Amino acid sequence: MKLKFKVQPYQTQAVDSVVDSFAGQPLVNGITYRIDPGRKAQVSTFEEGFKNADLALTELQVLANIKDVQRRQNLLISDKLVSSAGCRFNLDIEMETGTGKTYCYIKTMFEMNKRYGWSKFIIMVPSIAIREGVYKSLQITADHFTESYGKKARFFIYNSRRLHELESFSSDAGINVMVINIQAFNARGADNRRIYDELDDFQSRRPIDVIASNRPILILDEPQKMEGSATMEALPKFKPLMILRYSATHRTEHNRIHRLDALDAYNQKLVKKIAVRGIQTRGLAGTNAYLYLEGIDISKKAPVARIEIEVKLKSGEIKRQLKRLEFRDDLFVESGELDQYRDGFTIAQIDARNDTVEFTNGVVLHAGEATGDVSERDIRRIQIRETIKAHLDKEKQLFVQDIKVLSLFFIDEVVKYRDYTRSDEKGEYARVFEEEYELLKEEYLSELAIDGEAYRKHLAGIDAAATHNGYFSIDKKTNRLKDPVVGARAVDSDDVDAYDLILKDKERLLSFGEPTRFIFSHSALREGWDNPNVFVMCMLKHSDNTISRRQEVGRGLRLSVDQNGDRMDNPAVVHDINILTVVASESYTAFVSGLQKEIADTLTSRPRKATEAYFTGKTITTDAGPIEITPAMAKQIYRYLMKNDYSDDADQITSAYHEAKEAGTLAALPDDLKPHADQIFQIIDSVFSDAKLPKVEDGRKPKTNPLNDNFEKKEFQELWRRINQKAVYRVEFDSDELVRKCLSALDSQLRVTPLQYTVQTGIQGDGLTDEQLKAGDGFSLTGSTTERGGSIHSLVKYDLLGKVAENTELTRKTVADILTGIQASVFSQFRENPEHFIAEASRIIAEQKATMIIERLAYDGLAERYDVDIFTANQTGQDFSKASAKLKHHVYDYVVTDSEIERKFAGALDASSEVVVYAKLPRGFLIPTPVGDYNPDWAISFKEGSVKHIYFVAETKGSMSSMKLREIENTKIACARKFFDELGRRVSEDRVKYDVVTSYDKLMDIVAPPAS
Template identity: 90%
Template sequence: MARLEIEVKLASGEIKRQLRRLEFRDDLFAESGELDQYRDGFTISQIDARNDTVEFANGLVLRAGEATGDVSERDIRRIQIRETIKAHLDKEKQLFAQGIKVLSLFFIDEVMKYRDYAQPDEKGEYARVFEEEYELLKAEYLAELAIDNDAYRKHLAGIDAAKTHNGYFSIDKKTNRLKDPAVGARSVDSDDVDAYDLILKDKERLLSFAEPTRFIFSHSALREGWDNPNVFVMCMLKHSDNTVSRRQEVGRGLRLSVDQHGDRMDNPAVVHDINVLTVVASESYKNFVAGLQKEIADTLTSRPRKATEAYFAGKTITTDAGPVEITPAMAKQIYRYLLKNDYSDDADQITEAYHQAKEAGTLAALPDELKAHADQIFQIIDSVFSDAQLPKVEDGRKPKTNPLNENFEKKEFQELWRRINQKAVYRVEFDSEELVRKCVSALDSQLRVTPLQYTVQAGIQGDGLTDEQLKAGDGFALTGSTTERGGSVHSLVKYDLLGKIAENTELTRKTVAEILTGIQNSVFGQFKENPEHFIAEASRIIAEQKATMVIERLAYDGLAEHYDVDIFTANQTGQDFSKASAKLKRHVYDYVVTDSDIERKFVDGLDTASDVVVYAKLPRGFLIPTPVGDYNPDWAISFKEGSVKHIYFVAETKGTMSSMKLREIEKTKIACARKFFDEIGRRVSEDRIKYDVVTSYEKLMDVVGRAAA
């Protein structure tokens, strides 16, 4: 079924535009009351819900949000307003349960189009269109909202269309009253000053659910310096011009949102799901994305643009023997590696294929001579500017919702969910003196600092220099080189040694002081030889000892609080179904969006296995707190009773990791997760949860084990 706006001939003979729900093989000629414009081939031949397209028998393909035929600019603006309201309601339905108020901002180029002081109700064209479209969409959403979303239903039903939009424009600094360019002083009698105060000054009230204002029309949001973290949708009801950059406009919505308590929504597990800005661009913004990307790229002038041999040669990497420079031979190997694997193009630009492979963990292996330095080399490659690294601007109409299905209600899944659905806090109790002793021992045995050194090179200018030699920097020939290190090299920079290590390790200055005063004089003496390296290495060793002790003494305390079912539905709007699986049989959603080949193969195994009753890719809001950050497990699986030893299973799927630093953090989180599931398992007399890390469905079956015959 598709929603189309078509012209319809009424019984009175009047022709009006109406929204109709139409199905496969419906004929627009008949639906419109036999208007001639729909006579030739306007029978619906295909409705593609995944790509939001409708195809007609005459070959015309219409995409969501597009208009065809006799379309005026007024029609385009109405469509924009409708799409903005729709995007707002989608986002609001997603975030309401999390206590996040959604705001939408309209940029307009004429005050009169929103606030027409010549009209009795002072409503301009945009205000009238907004209220008409809002009432239609509000009724549609209220009719479709699921029963389990009753709180949002009541909230939406209780907001009046006339009170949910507001505007603010220019203020006369002398009178502190609004200025209407058409009637001047008459604007002093307007209520818009209250709107100005609400929108510009009283952000706390504006972000409260008790305040009905959710849609803001502005002619001067950029000039007035207005800023609000909860703008999730922006609509450009104006023509593009060169006075304001797209980055400035979009920047009004690129903020981390806050909830009703004023807390920033910046948890790494969900920050990119919640803080997504939707821009509804006008017809003159058809090149909006390309223009925005170009503006961003133009500001990155300091970034190197080409991955050449010359760029890599001379870069410094750290080895066991200390820092060394990448030689010309190594630089050539890196350059050839990129070319061979299509990670750079003919212009020596880093390609999107490189970034995709890196994200998926499928980068081709480096040459043997470079493998030991892989992490550092990939960091140097990443420092080269690439268009693929620009923020991804996606078509907001393509993502689909992915509602829960009947598998979620199965008793097997509800039993599994009941076992793991616990919020918890952790506590760590250890003796500071023991930590100091372990850190002193580790530093004495492991801390090795590379002394500072400098190289003095002497050269002579060649005779008969050419212009080409000067441009290439070949005018001088090297005649000699000496390197000084150790005692003859000293840093004159003053360092807050205790402060830096305390900051890096999240320990007190007192504890750090006890550790450093306990190490051998010869070990501490390395500080003056290379302060930066000493601080970095000492911080790393101390942090490792702390992490080991934290895991050993970590304990989870269960709370009475549990996760609401909302975490399964909170982030279901806006999913990119280009990465989705085929329709699934045993998953709690019809589809699953996977992040890697490993996950895709894992899903195939779960969905076709006769031993599996139901499973779920756990929502990103399901978090286990750990000392190194919140942890979100991947999968919850319920097996058929009697077929395996462990009926209820929580799995983490891992392939190869591209970053050593990330691997250590993940290892620590996984170790903490084991303790968490052990703790909640102790509270269940039978069918305890089994947690483990697996690389495939076959590995999973090895872990759960077949039940004895």
């Protein structure tokens, strides 16, 4: 298996944020210099080296670029360059864990080389774990970047015993990358100090001098862990051209040019959702009865509670067993008449909504709570059991989608997993795991539906002993696992062996052919290794403050991949598939509140208040180019929020705003702001709000939602037969016609804003006081002139054809035919502002292409059909805590909707006398389109004779205004119309009607027969 990589817009934006900060830097392919041969060199000739060219831009020009980058992302505008570590250029790039920051800075190196010619880079990391992870990333992305840029990077890990690699680093003209951990130059060991010593085996040269001669660009991975005095004193010795700092949690602020924080990553569906199975112990007054409520199942009859109690066996032995108990079951009877359950332990109520069980003696137990005689050993067993259950639940769901599920246990001692004093060498946790796994495996095999034969065979074929493995350091002398050597300053292993084993198995672990699915690892290995298919994490260790909850869950946030190495990032289903379940040794409430507080504490770059001052000066893009929000516009936005209770008296965004936005019911903006609605709401969304924190699910609340008898009704089966058609699309259009349409549109619409500059003059006042000088009031503005064009031209060499071809997904030849045909006066605008010319030309050409796609689109049906599995594949992980009572006409008992519009629509369908049966179509039902797969909302079958169209597929939207629908949605809807039209032509029976509706009433306007 090979992991695949593709160009992601959000990652491209991160790359552009860095590269555009140096716009105007000329392209220079390496400055040659003489490499110091050293006093003991054996030859008299010198070797030529290639170093990074110095910045040709002034500090003011770089600061102006940084401000432009910050404005387009609505970040805080820097008023100066922040110097650090002896370097004037220090850029902060904030990227949430799991979003691919390593990929981004690797791509940034290639892009900087392409645009500016810089080729010498040093990736600096705080630990060996991260170093090995970075090196692995460089290996597995090498082919991907070769395809994109037509060249390879040469990379190596700095080692003071392999200094010949420094010679190659200096003398090679291509992209060269050195990976180094800070211990290699700031620790006290002899090997680590060699970088500063004149070495006999290096021609009496100091390695640091040879490195510094290249004027390298430093990339700091997790810089907040490299702020010790030794590191900060060492960085200037590398003589960096600039320092780029990548982290999810910056501790020290420099010039922040990019932000993709925890809120952005979650809301853009770039990382997994989080679910928590908390486990809490509490004492109940007057009883020592052991009870553990594992959870509650919804059955066709009544809710069933899964409760572990102590049971007296026929042999007289007392053993703990998991029982499925119903209303009025008596634990005294169920336990074999153990005295501790005698007084009032009869079930009085099972509340599936709140996940509680109440007994007749008044005791109330919440899911995940254990009480009575509970030891730490009991808690660890419960955690292991819950982890296996969560794993099997997820595995049963994802196996049919070719996705391997991995679970990760963090422990604090090797002996708890591998005990070399025992004959079988199994530690306590390994023994408990195998015991619980065998029991649960048999239980799951017995309950698997008949259509799960493939998963049954897979599950039955894996032995308990073969499906778990330990990943720790290995003692080279004894070949045994050992605890990592943990330093005093940072909880991290210094043993490279710990990471070699983990990293070389990264891809193999993702294959179904590898039986390992459960991984035991030391809690110290909290960084440097992760695997995209970790779906369950369990903390089998004492709680401490050295590792935050956010660090723990960070190991499992990456989006998963299937057996082909393809990333599971389809927005329609990404959070149905990608849910990370954390099994914690504290209550759900405690873990979630702690996690959300940690996330909130890291969002330091987000404004907290939506004031007029916040909105004033923010940049929005118009047809005429970017403009700033004026104070008058800012006042309108502020009043809009206050008037609609979207902000409170403290100027903080309320939950009412977010709820209305999700439901598509936001109040209309003032008329003159409506054209910029999307951008204004994006600026509002940048303000921190508790309501925007990631929703952490309760891992016990999700229930299965099985298909009911409505699914078997002939009316639904007929409807399903008609729409169950896979297809491929084809688009045939004449390139010459596209060129003609683009020429006409470009000549009439392309308008570029020229580059401009402002000259301001001022004069120093007389008799200034100290207060005036400190306040910056010493000068008064006497004049200001704005000049356009003239001598201002971009120094960047643009690949005009390549950029437009990339943006429009057309061939270079077609783009060349278009651009060479436009009027000379229109094309001359390119010199005035190349970047705006490329952006506008790309937009206009893309619009013409989209119009032609719709006109020329055709669908060809395939023999392949969807399997019934798509109705059940994504059931595990749905949350029905807010679901209404059972539905009458839906194919499931409950419907999971995405908005208030959908909830109302479902309610109206269920109450309608004209509707026989309907379904919220599963996320796996997809129509291919040139702009991405499309998943319609509803399939509805009406009573014969009551409507014109018996079979109907509907899309529900809050508004049909073209201003409210994104262009991509409009295109997908247009493609869907084509798809169902083609489907209808192939059948002589009743056709399926497709349309977009805003409510049930609008639906009936379409399908109801005309009045007689």
